[in-house]
Amino acid sequence: MQSKSSAIDLKPLADGILDGDRAKLARAITLLESRRPDHQKAARQLVQILLPETGRALRVGITGVPGAGKSTTIDVLGTYLTGKGHRVAVLAVDPSSARTGGSILADKTRMEKLCADPNAFVRPSPSAGTLGGVAAKTREAMLACEAAGFDVVLVETVGTGQSETVVSDMTDFFLALMVPGAGDELQGLKKGLVEIADMIAINKADGDNVQRARAAAAEYRAALHILSPRSPNWTPPVITYSAKTGDGIAELWEKVTEHRQRLTASGEIAERRRAQQVKWMWAMFEERLRSKLATDPTLKAKLPQLEASVSAGRLSPALAVDEIVEALGL
Numbered sequence: 001m002q003s004k005s006s007a008i009d010l011k012p013l014a015d016g017i018l019d020g021d022r023a024k025l026a027r028a029i030t031l032l033e034s035r036r037p038d039h040q041k042a043a044r045q046l047v048q049i050l051l052p053e054t055g056r057a058l059r060v061g062i063t064g065v066p067g068a069g070k071s072t073t074i075d076v077l078g079t080y081l082t083g084k085g086h087r088v089a090v091l092a093v094d095p096s097s098a099r100t101g102g103s104i105l106a107d108k109t110r111m112e113k114l115c116a117d118p119n120a121f122v123r124p125s126p127s128a129g130t131l132g133g134v135a136a137k138t139r140e141a142m143l144a145c146e147a148a149g150f151d152v153v154l155v156e157t158v159g160t161g162q163s164e165t166v167v168s169d170m171t172d173f174f175l176a177l178m179v180p181g182a183g184d185e186l187q188g189l190k191k192g193l194v195e196i197a198d199m200i201a202i203n204k205a206d207g208d209n210v211q212r213a214r215a216a217a218a219e220y221r222a223a224l225h226i227l228s229p230r231s232p233n234w235t236p237p238v239i240t241y242s243a244k245t246g247d248g249i250a251e252l253w254e255k256v257t258e259h260r261q262r263l264t265a266s267g268e269i270a271e272r273r274r275a276q277q278v279k280w281m282w283a284m285f286e287e288r289l290r291s292k293l294a295t296d297p298t299l300k301a302k303l304p305q306l307e308a309s310v311s312a313g314r315l316s317p318a319l320a321v322d323e324i325v326e327a328l329g330l
């Protein structure tokens with residue numbers, strides 16, 4: 001049977017991406033983000049074609065509460081990196097963009113320099129429903145960026161626990177941005193963020209804020225001291241910097257590369273990626289199931305009835321699951 005996806009000629013698209021063509025890359029990501037079943041099928045084929053050319057970038061996740069300075073930092077850091085000869089892609093995971101109908105993250109207004117930089121590629125968060133859905137699309141976009149020769153991928157996310165875990169699960173280095181004087185310096189600790197952070201960077205250490213930033217850094221250092229680090233080869237550093245003046249940006253990046261070198265030598269980066277691949281597989285499978293539950297007409301009609309029967313005690317949950325599994329054709 002001729003599938004509709006064969007109408008999309010993937011070869012020129014894939015070739016364009018491999019040539020580093022940013023317009024083709026943008027088109028490919030639009031395809032990856034599409035919910036049309038034929039597009040999704042083509043997208044899966046495209047990812048498979050690109051796969052051998054992926055995996056070479058340094059993947060960095062960046063989180064911080066709204067206003068922490070993520071966009072400003074990415075603009076400055078990204079520009080610093082393209083200046084050093086890197087090609088930088090910026091992606092975002094923002095599940096709230098589905099609610100607001102537009103993406104707040106990776107906003108182009110606060111990344112003016114980077115957006116105009118021929119060696120950078122900035123893409124806002126996909127606005128597809130669930131966090132799982134958004135994450136799946138961002139992961140694939142990351143692979144496409146790598147195939148297009150971007151050797152640094154920065155993935156921005158909002159400071160909420162769930163999306164932070166998701167971004168930490170798709171990156172090699174997870175950077176937590178903090179601001180001094182937010183009242184409760186150890187806010188991040190309570191959320192468990194510090195347990196997944198590979199570095200804490202306190203932004204806005206400029207002007208009157210320098211002392212406050214240093215004091216905040218001391219508090220974080222003391223708090224980190226009592227936690228056991230994720231890796232025996234890496235104790236997350238706490239640094240201060242200013243995205244506004246650029247002070248400390250070079251040192252920030254130095255820490256990222258030092259982490260990269262040490263954990264590559266110890267084999268932990270490779271191990272982290274292997275574990276991530278398997279996690280991605282299961283996350284994608286769950287997403288596929290969830291989407292089937294939501295879109296399959298028979299199931300869609302059946303589920304409310306099943307839920308009603310279970311809630312009324314007429315049907316046991318186990319038998320309801322049997323019916324769902326049968327309807328799914330498993």
Ligand SMILES: Nc1nc2c(ncn2[C@@H]2O[C@H](COP(=O)(O)OP(=O)(O)OP(=O)(O)O)[C@@H](O)[C@H]2O)c(=O)[nH]1
Pocket residue numbers: 064065066067068069070071072073104105110203204205206241242243244245
């Ligand atoms: N003084 C000072 N202000 C900064 C610095 N970095 C960012 N800002 C300011 O902080 C505000 C928020 O910066 P953004 O980069 O938009 O912060 P964000 O984390 O991307 O915010 P959301 O996208 O809303 O989550 C802006 O007014 C910036 O100009 C800095 O290093 N020093």
Ligand SMILES: [Mg+2]
Pocket residue numbers: 070071072104105106107110
């Ligand atoms: Mg922002």
